[in-house]
Amino acid sequence: MTKKPFEGVKIVQLCWAGVGIYTLNYLSHYGATTIRVETATRPDPVRLFAPFAPTNKEGEPVGLERSAFFSITHTAPELGICLNFKQPEAIEIFKKLVVWADVVGEGFPTGVMDKLGLDYEGLKKVNPEIIMFRTCGYGHTGPMADQPGFGSILTAVTMMDTITGWPDRPPVPPSTYYTDQLSPMYGSLAIMAALDYKRRTGKGQYIDHAQIEAGLNYITPLILDYQANGRELALKGNKCDYAAPHGVYRCQGDDRWVAIAVMTDEEWQSFIKAIGSPEWAKKPEYATTSGRITNSDEIDRLVEEWTVNYPPEQVQEILQKAGVGAGLVANAKDLDEDPQLNHYSFYRELDHPYMGKLRYYHPDPVKLSAAEADIQRPVLLGEHTDHICTEILGMSQEEVDGLREKGVFD
Amino acid sequence: MLSCYRVLDLTDDKAFICGRALSDFGAEVIKIEKPGGDPARLKGPFYRDEVDPEKNLTWFAFNSNKKGITLDIATPQGKELFLKLVATADVVIESYAVGYLDSIGLGYDDLSKINPGIVLTSISGFGQDGPYRNYKDPDIVVRALGGLIYTAGYEDRPPLGVSYEHTHYLGAMNGAVGTMIALAHRVHTGKGQHVEGITQQALDIVCSAEIEGPYAFFGEIPTRHGRARAAVTLKDGSTYYNPLLWSCKDGFIALNLLLNPTAARNNRSMMQYIKKDGIDIGSFENWEWESKNWENMSREEADKLMEVLGEFFMNHTKDELLELATENRFQLGPCNNAEDVLKYPQLKERDFWKDIEHPELGASLKYPGGAVVTTQGYIGVKHRAPLIGEHNDEIYKGLGLSSGEIQELKEKRII
Numbered sequence: 001m002t003k004k005p006f007e008g009v010k011i012v013q014l015c016w017a018g019v020g021i022y023t024l025n026y027l028s029h030y031g032a033t034t035i036r037v038e039t040a041t042r043p044d045p046v047r048l049f050a051p052f053a054p055t056n057k058e059g060e061p062v063g064l065e066r067s068a069f070f071s072i073t074h075t076a077p078e079l080g081i082c083l084n085f086k087q088p089e090a091i092e093i094f095k096k097l098v099v100w101a102d103v104v105g106e107g108f109p110t111g112v113m114d115k116l117g118l119d120y121e122g123l124k125k126v127n128p129e130i131i132m133f134r135t136c137g138y139g140h141t142g143p144m145a146d147q148p149g150f151g152s153i154l155t156a157v158t159m160m161d162t163i164t165g166w167p168d169r170p171p172v173p174p175s176t177y178y179t180d181q182l183s184p185m186y187g188s189l190a191i192m193a194a195l196d197y198k199r200r201t202g203k204g205q206y207i208d209h210a211q212i213e214a215g216l217n218y219i220t221p222l223i224l225d226y227q228a229n230g231r232e233l234a235l236k237g238n239k240c241d242y243a244a245p246h247g248v249y250r251c252q253g254d255d256r257w258v259a260i261a262v263m264t265d266e267e268w269q270s271f272i273k274a275i276g277s278p279e280w281a282k283k284p285e286y287a288t289t290s291g292r293i294t295n296s297d298e299i300d301r302l303v304e305e306w307t308v309n310y311p312p313e314q315v316q317e318i319l320q321k322a323g324v325g326a327g328l329v330a331n332a333k334d335l336d337e338d339p340q341l342n343h344y345s346f347y348r349e350l351d352h353p354y355m356g357k358l359r360y361y362h363p364d365p366v367k368l369s370a371a372e373a374d375i376q377r378p379v380l381l382g383e384h385t386d387h388i389c390t391e392i393l394g395m396s397q398e399e400v401d402g403l404r405e406k407g408v409f410d
Numbered sequence: 411m412l413s414c415y416r417v418l419d420l421t422d423d424k425a426f427i428c429g430r431a432l433s434d435f436g437a438e439v440i441k442i443e444k445p446g447g448d449p450a451r452l453k454g455p456f457y458r459d460e461v462d463p464e465k466n467l468t469w470f471a472f473n474s475n476k477k478g479i480t481l482d483i484a485t486p487q488g489k490e491l492f493l494k495l496v497a498t499a500d501v502v503i504e505s506y507a508v509g510y511l512d513s514i515g516l517g518y519d520d521l522s523k524i525n526p527g528i529v530l531t532s533i534s535g536f537g538q539d540g541p542y543r544n545y546k547d548p549d550i551v552v553r554a555l556g557g558l559i560y561t562a563g564y565e566d567r568p569p570l571g572v573s574y575e576h577t578h579y580l581g582a583m584n585g586a587v588g589t590m591i592a593l594a595h596r597v598h599t600g601k602g603q604h605v606e607g608i609t610q611q612a613l614d615i616v617c618s619a620e621i622e623g624p625y626a627f628f629g630e631i632p633t634r635h636g637r638a639r640a641a642v643t644l645k646d647g648s649t650y651y652n653p654l655l656w657s658c659k660d661g662f663i664a665l666n667l668l669l670n671p672t673a674a675r676n677n678r679s680m681m682q683y684i685k686k687d688g689i690d691i692g693s694f695e696n697w698e699w700e701s702k703n704w705e706n707m708s709r710e711e712a713d714k715l716m717e718v719l720g721e722f723f724m725n726h727t728k729d730e731l732l733e734l735a736t737e738n739r740f741q742l743g744p745c746n747n748a749e750d751v752l753k754y755p756q757l758k759e760r761d762f763w764k765d766i767e768h769p770e771l772g773a774s775l776k777y778p779g780g781a782v783v784t785t786q787g788y789i790g791v792k793h794r795a796p797l798i799g800e801h802n803d804e805i806y807k808g809l810g811l812s813s814g815e816i817q818e819l820k821e822k823r824i825i
Contacts, residue, residue: 005595030591053627068623142759144736152639152654153743156664161655161745163574164562170662171745172637173654174572175561181616185583186431186781190789192590193435197411197786199597205786213762214781216751218579220471225455226748227775228467236573238550242453246550248559248568255633257569259554325546327555329569332625332632335557335614343540346611360626362618365581365611366588367537370603371595
């Protein structure tokens with residue numbers, strides 16, 4: 001059988017929350033063997049995030065396996081081991097895993113690993129060729145190195161909370177903890193480049209991934225515009241500087257909307273035809289982009305007079321058929337039912353021992369012609385502790401049982 | 411780290427960032443433009459607002475580090491030259507309308523015949539296959555179908571797209587990661603493959619935890635609530651939206667207000683700062699923060715808490731609040747604009763901003779530095795984006811063309 005892209009790559013990860021997981025998923029989905037180290041004595045806070053999946057076993061406590069956030073982010077095959085670092089033997093087992101691994105990934109605020117002697121210098125002593133990937137909000141040096149980095153705050157500091165809004169009101173969040181899903185791609189590239197480099201040179205490295213810095217790499221034009229022209233981004237609602245009509249229009253139904261963007265004069269002609277060539281649309285000043293931009297408020301009103309008669313799906317179909325950009329403003333249900341996402345099997349149904357069957361496990365937003373993503377339900381806390389100790393680290397079952405007694409695997 | 415790889419970049423402004431990210435890690439990325447320059451060079455903003463294809467700031471931002479050549483791949487001679495380049499390359503990235511490259515005989519199968527190791531990365535709004543494959547995918551449309559517009563905006567107005575168009579960068583960055591996955595695969599198989607980076611799917615991942623989760627579990631459909639994000643439930647069972655974004659003296663800040671035992675110490679100490687401002691904190695003085703959560707709060711108490719916080723923030727600037735947050739580990743951060751990030755202390759301390767010379771402008775501009783810092787050399791922006799056809803001589807001579815032949819191609823407007 002053909003090998004998977006990262007077959008043979010070994011990863012140990014102790015990532016909490018989202019960014020580290022999203023980063024490593026790309027490798028674990030495509031063949032890397034990934035061991036997740038956790039402890040029940042201080043669980044990943046995401047395992048405790050509400051909402052929790054319902055259970056049909058009456059009175060069953062919520063526990064650590066039913067968080068929606070956790071299961072949604074952990075879609076890759078992982079082997080789980082519990083190690084309580086308060087026990088010196090746990091640190092020793094961890095070091096054995098470091099010797100085994102190509103990559104160690106962690107996502108604590110700076111200081112946590114360092115205090116355990118498990119910073120890059122510490123790991124290098126046991127495995128000189130190790131690649132250590134560390135991600136945190138603000139990077140691992142500087143006055144904010146040890147600050148916790150929540151996506152809700154990082155979205156603000158990376159300017160992403162100032163790009164959505166109306167000219168006459170304060171900006172709104174772009175919805176979601178945006179940078180949590182923007183910064184992982186850079187982290188993933190860094191690890192893959194490091195693995196490629198290691199394959200060719202034998203050298204490992206330390207990767208310091210600051211989510212604020214990765215996030216800012218998406219907004220470079222705004223930084224340049226400010227320096228070159230002294231200008232901050234002006235909020236435009238749904239309008240566009242170089243196209244009209246361009247907006248979100250009300251449709252038939254309760255809170256149903258469609259986005260329409262007519263980008264060229266040719267598209268405008270197609271648009272008119274598609275909506276039945278109404279008289280108003282034939283005004284000569286509407287034939288050019290600049291004329292439509294000048295009159296965009298009026299045009300928006302007239303476009304909406306047409307869209308309110310149709311459900312958004314139908315507007316999308318009519319206009320796209322005519323070669324004009326239009327799309328349903330999708331809510332959670334629309335996404336679930338979206339024919340395009342489902343064509344790509346983007347929603348995978350999997351069974352979970354605590355949550356039952358759910359169909360929201362996603363692969364990555366990439367599709368390869370010669371490799372399939374391997375999607376699995378989230379690993380349970382310490383699910384493979386024995387297997388990892390005996391099969392991977394070569395310990396005897398007696399030794400494992402003894403250490404368990406001592407609380408090493410709590 | 412990736413200097414052994416050559417990437418041919420055929421993308422438009424949706425996906426310039428893909429090749430740029432690979433170049434940050436050292437790959438040799440050759441941006442291929444139409445003779446006369448890429449049409450995206452004429453979209454603003456421009457340096458000093460001078461409309462000039464050599465002064466386009468988006469071009470600067472996402473084509474820095476790249477080499478630039480001109481080539482009309484749709485002409486027979488241009489196509490032949492392009493295939494010669496493909497023979498020397500590891501990766502081709504593109505973001506044309508779906509099917510365009512196939513239609514001019516430069517699809518994956520055509521490239522693979524010339525170079526079986528080639529990785530072709532296609533970036534698109536919806537994917538190369540499926541019912542939407544031929545859909546037009548402007549920013550606001552793909553963002554709408556990706557689920558990120560419905561939940562953004564005020565309740566009394568339409569949902570909102572973004573005023574800074576960047577939505578396709580999410581698909582493009584996934585294209586960069588997919589490219590690396592394919593290069594890793596090639597080590598095992600000796601063969602390249604066709605990779606897709608898909609923006610709609612990238613947006614769906616963004617939605618997955620907060621927007622899809624409530625639907626998957628409870629059939630709930632999250633909607634838009636202005637500056638608030640997640641809803642909480644109060645003692646009387648009613649839903650309450652506490653703001654994520656707040657106004658302060660000179661702008662806005664984000665506050666991640668947690669009411670749980672872990673946050674009790676922080677909440678208590680924030681109340682003391684508020685009191686120092688002379689604001690009446692009323693019953694919050696002796697509040698049992700350890701046992702307080704939204705579920706045991708009355709609406710009156712919740713409103714009072716919002717009022718006290720709101721008044722406090724209006725007394726202070728973003729800078730003051732950032733300092734306070736850093737000292738106390740409060741979950742609070744300024745909603746930075748460009749001016750703010752350029753002077754953000756943490757970024758200065760980490761020497762993040764890089765001065766990049768633009769000799770033609772007689773100026774240097776600060777660019778965001780690398781997205782990561784590594785012990786195997788600098789990652790990130792190194793030099794300015796190419797001028798139109800700047801590296802024609804270097805690249806075409808590398809293919810064995812003479813100066814005379816290059817001149818002839820120029821005259822025929824092939825390069």
